[in-house]
Structures are given as structure tokens and as C-alpha cells.
Amino acid sequence: TQLLEQSPQFLSIQEGENLTVYCNSSSVFSSLQWYRQEPGEGPVLLVTVVTGGEVKKLKRLTFQFGDARKDSSLHITAAQPGDTGLYLCAGWGGANNLFFGTGTRLTVIP
Amino acid sequence: NAGVMQNPRHLVRRRGQEARLRCSPMKGHSHVYWYRQLPEEGLKFMVYLQKENIIDESGMPKERFSAEFPKEGPSILRIQQVVRGDSAAYFCASSLTGMGVGSPLHFGNGTRLTVT
Numbered sequence: 001t002q003l004l005e006q007s008p009q010f011l012s013i014q015e016g017e018n019l020t021v022y023c024n025s026s027s028v029f030s031s032l033q034w035y036r037q038e039p040g041e042g043p044v045l046l047v048t049v050v051t052g053g054e055v056k057k058l059k060r061l062t063f064q065f066g067d068a069r070k071d072s073s074l075h076i077t078a079a080q081p082g083d084t085g086l087y088l089c090a091g092w093g094g095a096n097n098l099f100f101g102t103g104t105r106l107t108v109i110p
Numbered sequence: 111n112a113g114v115m116q117n118p119r120h121l122v123r124r125r126g127q128e129a130r131l132r133c134s135p136m137k138g139h140s141h142v143y144w145y146r147q148l149p150e151e152g153l154k155f156m157v158y159l160q161k162e163n164i165i166d167e168s169g170m171p172k173e174r175f176s177a178e179f180p181k182e183g184p185s186i187l188r189i190q191q192v193v194r195g196d197s198a199a200y201f202c203a204s205s206l207t208g209m210g211v212g213s214p215l216h217f218g219n220g221t222r223l224t225v226t
Contacts, residue, residue: 006152033214042114042201042217043153088152097143097155097166098215105150 003027004089004101012107016078021104023089024071030092032072034063037086079108113137114218115184116202122224123192131187131221135204142185143215144170144177147199156200159185160208192225199223 007022023032031050035043047056049065049072056063060083062075072089089101113136123129135142140161145153155169159179170177174192179185189196199222203215 004152041219042203044217045214048214090153097158097169099155100145100152103150103152 004091004099006087006089006101006104008104009102010105010107012109013079015080015108015110018075018077019079019106020073020075021087021106022071022073023101025091026070028069030069032065032069032089032091033098034072034074035088035090037088038084043088076106079106081108081110084108114202114204114216116200116218116221118221119219120222120224122226124226125193126191129189129192129196129223129225131189131200131202131223132184133187133202133204133218134184135202136206136216139204139206139216141205141208141213142179143203143205144185144187145201145203147201147220153201156187165208189223192223194225197223197225 004023004025013019031048033048034046036046037043047058047063049063052067052069054065060077064073076083084107087104090098115134117132121129142159144156146156147153157170157177158166161179162181174190176188199220201217201220203217205213205215207213
């Protein structure tokens with residue numbers, strides 16, 4: 001059974017601070033995606049990382065895929081209240097479904 | 111998100127009743143996926159359908175749950191004889207082609223089922 005563990009589970013920070021959330025697995029994934037979900041809405045895709053060691057930037061968000069393609073991280077610089085939400089990593093391991101992680105709930109306090 | 115339409119947004123059923131959840135995929139998308147989410151948890155895969163075919167139902171309970179995606183009309187997730195443990199948010203997603211990097215999933219805003 002593939003398992004994507006995210007840490008921390010909850011994170012509350014002040015506006016302007018930096019943070020990193022992690023997505024770890026003992027399984028190898030062909031690619032990993034990061035989604036953000038706001039209350040009452042469905043997840044929205046932020047990025048897909050495919051190559052081991054790949055780094056992608058999306059404004060203040062930096063995503064990294066581990067060399068062994070078993071883990072990924074999301075770093076947010078100078079967090080803003082609009083970054084508040086549930087961050088989910090997800091990956092395909094070869095099965096017919098996108099497998100989601102346990103999630104990190106981020107709260108950015110103004 | 112607005113592209114994938116789910117209805118109803120909220121559904122209340124008493125134990126033993128049937129729940130029908132509808133999902134209209136984005137225009138041109140022929141692949142539909144259903145996920146279930148409990149509060150403060152990630153999404154759990156239930157079933158993957160392509161027009162008129164169930165491709166993978168490995169995440170869907172064998173009893174009481176069924177899904178379809180007919181040639182015409184929305185995809186339907188049906189839960190018969192609902193129990194309190196079925197209370198959750200059910201999300202539908204669609205993609206242009208099958209699972210893969212080149213075909214991202216687009217999610218609807220979910221149906222929140224409450225069983226009383």
C-alpha cells in the first residue's frame with residue numbers, strides 16, 4: 001500500500017514568515033503533484049514535479065522533488081493570509097488512481 | 111474548479127435512505143474520478159470511470175456503493191442504505207485523457223453528505 005505522509009499536520013504562522021512542508025513516502029512515484037484546497041472547495045493543482053531533484057518555483061512557492069522520487073517539499077517565502085489552506089501532495093505510483101497525502105493545514109495570521 | 115459541476119452541494123439523508131451524487135465533468139473530458147474526504151484528512155480514491163466503463167473501482171466499498179458514467183448525462187455516485195459512517199465530502203474530478211502527468215485532474219467543489 002502506498003502511503004504519502006505529510007508533515008506537519010497543522011501549521012500556524014505569522015504573516016511574513018517562511019515555512020516548509022514535507023511529503024514523504026517509502027514508495028517511488030513517477031511524479032508528484034501539490035494541490036491547495038480552501039474550505040468548501042475542491043483541490044486546485046499548484047504544480048507537478050516529474051524528474052528526481054527537480055525544483056519548480058511558482059511566485060513565492062518553491063517545490064522540490066527528491067532525488068529518489070520518494071519525497072517532496074513545498075517552501076513558502078513571506079507567507080500571506082491568502083496562502084491559508086490545506087496543502088495536499090499526490091502521486092501516481094503506476095496504479096489507475098492519484099494517491100493523496102494526509103495533508104498540511106496552514107494558517108497564516110495577519 | 112468551476113468547470114466540474116457537482117450537485118447537490120449539500121445532501122442530508124436519514125439512515126437507510128439512498129444518496130445520489132451527480133458530477134458533470136469539464137467540457138470535452140471523458141475521464142471521471144470520485145474521491146471521498148473526511149474532515150481534516152486527505153482525499154481517498156474511490157472509483158475511476160471513462161464513458162460507459164468502470165476502469166478502476168478498487169477504492170469503492172463492494173456493498174451499497176455504485177458508480178456510473180453513461181454515454182449521455184452526468185456521472186452518478188450512488189450510495190444505498192446510507193449509514194452515519196458515510197457522512198463525508200465526496201469530490202469528483204475529470205481529466206481530458208487518462209491518469210498521467212500530461213492530464214491533470216480538475217476537481218469540483220464537492221457534495222457534503224450528512225447522514226442523520
